[in-house]
Amino acid sequence: MKILVVSLLRLGDFIQALPVVGGLHRKFPQAKIDVLVHSPVAALRPMIPAVSRWFTLDRDELQSGLGRADIPLLTSFDVLREQCEALSTEKYDLIVNVTQTEFSAWIMGYIAAKTKIGLCFNVRGQASFNSPWFRYLNDHTETSVSDVLNYSDIFSYACDVSEEPRQWPMTVTSQGAGEVAALKLPAGEVIAVQALTSDAKKNWGAARWSQWLSGMTVLRPQAHFVLLGSSAEKTSLEELVNGISEPQRISLGILSLEGALVLLNRATLLVTGDTSIKHMANAASCAVMELSLGSSDYRRTGIYKENSLILQGKAACAPCPHSSPCSQASHICAEKIPVGAAISAADLFLKSDWNGLGQIARSFNLDVLRTRVMSTGFWFAGEIVPADAVKIVDKWIERSAWKFLLSGAAPNPLPKFGSEVYQLGDEITLLIPTEGIRPLLAHLDFLEEQLSRREVEATAARRRFDPSTPAGELVDLSGLRAVQNRLEDERRQIEVKSKLVRSLKTKLVEKT
Amino acid sequence: MIDVVIAKSGDKVIRWHGRLLASRVDPVGEAREWFLRRLPFTSKVKSIFVLGAGAGFHIVELCKRTSAQILVIEPESEIVEAIRPLVAEFGGRVTWLSAGSARELRAISEVRTAVTTSFVVLEHPASVHLDRGFYRECSAQLLGRDWGSLSWQWKLKGFADLDSQPRITANDETLTIYDLDQCELVQDSAERERMLLKALRELVK
Numbered sequence: 001m002k003i004l005v006v007s008l009l010r011l012g013d014f015i016q017a018l019p020v021v022g023g024l025h026r027k028f029p030q031a032k033i034d035v036l037v038h039s040p041v042a043a044l045r046p047m048i049p050a051v052s053r054w055f056t057l058d059r060d061e062l063q064s065g066l067g068r069a070d071i072p073l074l075t076s077f078d079v080l081r082e083q084c085e086a087l088s089t090e091k092y093d094l095i096v097n098v099t100q101t102e103f104s105a106w107i108m109g110y111i112a113a114k115t116k117i118g119l120c121f122n123v124r125g126q127a128s129f130n131s132p133w134f135r136y137l138n139d140h141t142e143t144s145v146s147d148v149l150n151y152s153d154i155f156s157y158a159c160d161v162s163e164e165p166r167q168w169p170m171t172v173t174s175q176g177a178g179e180v181a182a183l184k185l186p187a188g189e190v191i192a193v194q195a196l197t198s199d200a201k202k203n204w205g206a207a208r209w210s211q212w213l214s215g216m217t218v219l220r221p222q223a224h225f226v227l228l229g230s231s232a233e234k235t236s237l238e239e240l241v242n243g244i245s246e247p248q249r250i251s252l253g254i255l256s257l258e259g260a261l262v263l264l265n266r267a268t269l270l271v272t273g274d275t276s277i278k279h280m281a282n283a284a285s286c287a288v289m290e291l292s293l294g295s296s297d298y299r300r301t302g303i304y305k306e307n308s309l310i311l312q313g314k315a316a317c318a319p320c321p322h323s324s325p326c327s328q329a330s331h332i333c334a335e336k337i338p339v340g341a342a343i344s345a346a347d348l349f350l351k352s353d354w355n356g357l358g359q360i361a362r363s364f365n366l367d368v369l370r371t372r373v374m375s376t377g378f379w380f381a382g383e384i385v386p387a388d389a390v391k392i393v394d395k396w397i398e399r400s401a402w403k404f405l406l407s408g409a410a411p412n413p414l415p416k417f418g419s420e421v422y423q424l425g426d427e428i429t430l431l432i433p434t435e436g437i438r439p440l441l442a443h444l445d446f447l448e449e450q451l452s453r454r455e456v457e458a459t460a461a462r463r464r465f466d467p468s469t470p471a472g473e474l475v476d477l478s479g480l481r482a483v484q485n486r487l488e489d490e491r492r493q494i495e496v497k498s499k500l501v502r503s504l505k506t507k508l509v510e511k512t
Numbered sequence: 513m514i515d516v517v518i519a520k521s522g523d524k525v526i527r528w529h530g531r532l533l534a535s536r537v538d539p540v541g542e543a544r545e546w547f548l549r550r551l552p553f554t555s556k557v558k559s560i561f562v563l564g565a566g567a568g569f570h571i572v573e574l575c576k577r578t579s580a581q582i583l584v585i586e587p588e589s590e591i592v593e594a595i596r597p598l599v600a601e602f603g604g605r606v607t608w609l610s611a612g613s614a615r616e617l618r619a620i621s622e623v624r625t626a627v628t629t630s631f632v633v634l635e636h637p638a639s640v641h642l643d644r645g646f647y648r649e650c651s652a653q654l655l656g657r658d659w660g661s662l663s664w665q666w667k668l669k670g671f672a673d674l675d676s677q678p679r680i681t682a683n684d685e686t687l688t689i690y691d692l693d694q695c696e697l698v699q700d701s702a703e704r705e706r707m708l709l710k711a712l713r714e715l716v717k
């Protein structure tokens with residue numbers, strides 16, 4: 001069996017999709033798994049032995065071929081065509097596209113394969129997904145959606161490799177070990193810091209990082225700090241260290257990706273923005289504290305590792321859209337994470353003092369979230385001090401309903417459905433004390449009623465677009481398939497959700 | 513007409529009508545720099561057209577650093593003969609083209625074969641300086657950024673004739689991927705290729 005995984009965005013996006021590579025490798029141990037990535041991503045090659053071959057597209061080169069008058073107009077076209085033809089001759093049994101872009105969708109359409117999963121265009125530009133999970137992803141791209149599943153979960157469910165816990169199949173290399181050895185780090189606590197990101201909106205700011213480092217050197221007198229970065233970032237990182245009273249306790253870690261992975265295994269803690277290093281930490285032993293800023297949407301791309309910490313300021317504009325500059329007069333989302341809060345949070349996190357972190361959330365009016373992989377199989381970042389536990393339960397029910405709907409499993413007599421309700425019930429009793437269960441049951445009554453009403457409405461709406469509706473009833477002849485599908489999905493999701501709520505109520509009544 | 517000068521590095525550099533065709537200090541180093549300034553696609557394309565044989569050092573550099581077929585356009589046969597020994601070890605990979613005019617290139621079978629696959633066009637400044645008009649025309653034929661040369665190349669690749677496409681109107685303007693995409697939209701015989709044009713257009717949106 002031959003499989004190709006297509007990931008044509010940035011390094012971090014590919015690393016986030018790595019559980020798919022790992023999952024497919026475990027599911028089909030005899031299969032050859034190749035990847036098609038942008039050229040810089042291939043730097044990961046020595047660390048991912050599960051991948052047989054790395055095919056690369058050089059986006060910058062293709063762009064330059066289109067834009068430069070001294071390069072033949074057809075060169076980019078020819079190079080792309082030859083690369084795609086070469087991939088077609090590989091005769092893949094399965095291609096998975098984990099890139100939700102039109103560029104990748106056209107490429108998917110061109111490469112021949114037996115089965116294709118993920119966004120794919122045909123010659124007329126009609127999209128197909130071959131998996132409801134990728135359709136879900138496509139329908140939930142807006143930052144304004146109320147809740148959305150983590151991308152690593154979506155990719156894993158879409159490829160049907162969700163049974164095992166997600167794993168990042170990355171291994172350390174001797175080259176990486178050599179780079180870290182050259183840093184001559186002292187024994188004891190090491191805190192790695194990835195202060196810079198690829199997007200200015202996601203940066204916390206040099207002054208804040210300097211103050212944070214100063215504070216941390218005082219609060220953690222035994223710790224040594226490593227500022228991670230690329231050679232292009234060296235000058236900026238050196239400036240962060242200026243003015244710090246104990247600069248000998250801070251090293252610059254100008255490392256390759258291989259070196260970075262070794263460091264993450266050596267470090268006790270990684271403090272980072274939304275970076276590829278953050279995703280790489282899923283494959284390492286360090287704890288992770290993430291500062292979620294700008295267009296970073298932790299719900300989709302937050303640190304996956306269990307018991308990680310995410311700090312996000314309460315800014316109404318966050319997360320903002322990608323590829324547009326900050327719309328505010330000042331960088332509000334960065335300002336809303338005060339340096340003092342980030343210092344205390346890191347210290348308390350290292351002490352596993354979750355109650356103390358709750359205090360930080362309250363004192364600084366900050367979203368402080370703890371990541372979990374729930375027994376229902378989903379990643380979830382929940383507030384340490386839940387402002388509204390009922391809202392969280394709503395989200396969990398919503399996610400479970402999506403899982404059943406998108407996995408194509410009917411809610412009817414199904415052992416899986418029973419165990420989902422059982423697991424949800426257990427999660428709820430961990431979240432809400434016994435005295436809170438009665439008010440929750442009242443809320444579930446209300447929800448059930450609301451869902452019944454919506455189910456009637458959704459069924460009626462669906463019938464209006466259904467060409468098979470009996471004569472005499474109103475039929476919208478423009479009944480577009482897309483509208484039909486959306487309405488049907490909505491109706492089915494409500495149906496599943498209603499059933500979940502009813503079963504959950506029974507389960508919770510038993511508990512009380 | 514032609515004579516040879518020994519550069520400081522010890523290499524032999526050709527002089528044509530009194531003009532040196534490479535550095536008289538370090539022609540090999542110069543060729544290396546020349547190559548590095550022209551990196552895009554050189555490691556991926558099947559063929560590289562070189563406008564001007566120069567003193568041959570840049571051709572050697574291309575042979576060493578790429579796996580492409582090298583097609584050198586050089587109208588002066590004396591220059592070609594003088595530098596042949598320099599590139600002898602890469603003999604099979606280098607084709608010498610001596611068209612009398614740029615339009616004659618279209619009839620040369622090696623050119624036609626190369627144009628059906630991926631290629632780039634690199635200029636050797638000292639050679640181009642000897643006959644700017646000729647090389648400018650060669651360049652236009654190969655760059656495919658005007659209507660005539662684009663149609664010629666497109667047809668050679670085996671796709672449907674673009675001549676019947678009314679939507680390309682840019683007579684004197686340099687054509688872009690948008691023009692090609694639009695013109696491809698109205699014909700169906702190469703539909704699969706349309707997907708790649710659409711993909712490329714996404715990159716310049």
